[in-house]
Amino acid sequence: SQQGEEDPQALSIQEGENATMNCSYKTSINNLQWYRQNSGRGLVHLILIRSNEREKHSGRLRVTLDTSKKSSSLLITASRAADTASYFCATDAGGYNKLIFGAGTRLAVHP
Amino acid sequence: SAVISQKPSRDICQRGTSLTIQCQVDSQVTMMFWYRQQPGQSLTLIATANQGSEATYESGFVIDKFPISRPNLTFSTLTVSNMSPEDSSIYLCSVDGGRGAYNEQFFGPGTRLTVL
Numbered sequence: 001s002q003q004g005e006e007d008p009q010a011l012s013i014q015e016g017e018n019a020t021m022n023c024s025y026k027t028s029i030n031n032l033q034w035y036r037q038n039s040g041r042g043l044v045h046l047i048l049i050r051s052n053e054r055e056k057h058s059g060r061l062r063v064t065l066d067t068s069k070k071s072s073s074l075l076i077t078a079s080r081a082a083d084t085a086s087y088f089c090a091t092d093a094g095g096y097n098k099l100i101f102g103a104g105t106r107l108a109v110h111p
Numbered sequence: 112s113a114v115i116s117q118k119p120s121r122d123i124c125q126r127g128t129s130l131t132i133q134c135q136v137d138s139q140v141t142m143m144f145w146y147r148q149q150p151g152q153s154l155t156l157i158a159t160a161n162q163g164s165e166a167t168y169e170s171g172f173v174i175d176k177f178p179i180s181r182p183n184l185t186f187s188t189l190t191v192s193n194m195s196p197e198d199s200s201i202y203l204c205s206v207d208g209g210r211g212a213y214n215e216q217f218f219g220p221g222t223r224l225t226v227l
Binding site: 033035040041042043044045048088090097098099100101102103104 | 112115142144148152153154155156159169201203205207214215216217218219220221223
């Protein structure tokens with residue numbers, strides 16, 4: 001069963017604005033990952049944060065992890081139209097290398 | 112990172128037929144995974160395929176419906192058998208990053224299946 005819950009389900013912003021997506025999970029994890037999917041195509045790995053890390057950066061992406069609240073957030077700064085996609089969090093709570101995905105957030109960035 | 116290709120990229124099939132989806136990786140990997148993504152939904156793991164052993168299926172998925180082959184370390188197939196419209200989904204294969212446990216996964220582009 002899926003254990004990740006994401007909000008919002010959909011987010012619409014203008015270019016240049018920041019986009020924040022949240023993910024909650026239910027059981028203990030070793031790591032949490034964020035993926036992007038463009039128009040029903042394959043997933044692209046964005047960032048992995050381990051349970052002993054609180055924050056991680058990659059370019060315009062910033063991910064936080066709060067294991068006490070069992071939640072994570074993905075911040076995309078200075079968004080671009082090319083950031084339009086669905087974003088999924090995934091945890092390893094399914095077991096060795098078995099990912100459990102959240103429901104996803106559909107992000108639309110308007111020029 | 113691994114480069115993964117899938118064939119076919121999309122197909123439209125009649126109910127009652129079967130479709131075999133191929134997944135090719137550009138490097139040898141231990142574990143390969145097959146996911147289903149129903150329309151507008153997230154991804155659900157179907158099974159894990161290790162070379163030289165039977166695939167391990169997740170709850171709700173059975174070998175008779177989704178037989179998997181893993182003949183070598185760079186290739187796997189997933190067959191969707193006796194299809195019904197409810198099988199219309201995107202099917203994706205993935206591989207683990209290969210640097211120990213709990214890694215990122217790399218995904219193929221997916222196979223979009225429509226069953227009429």
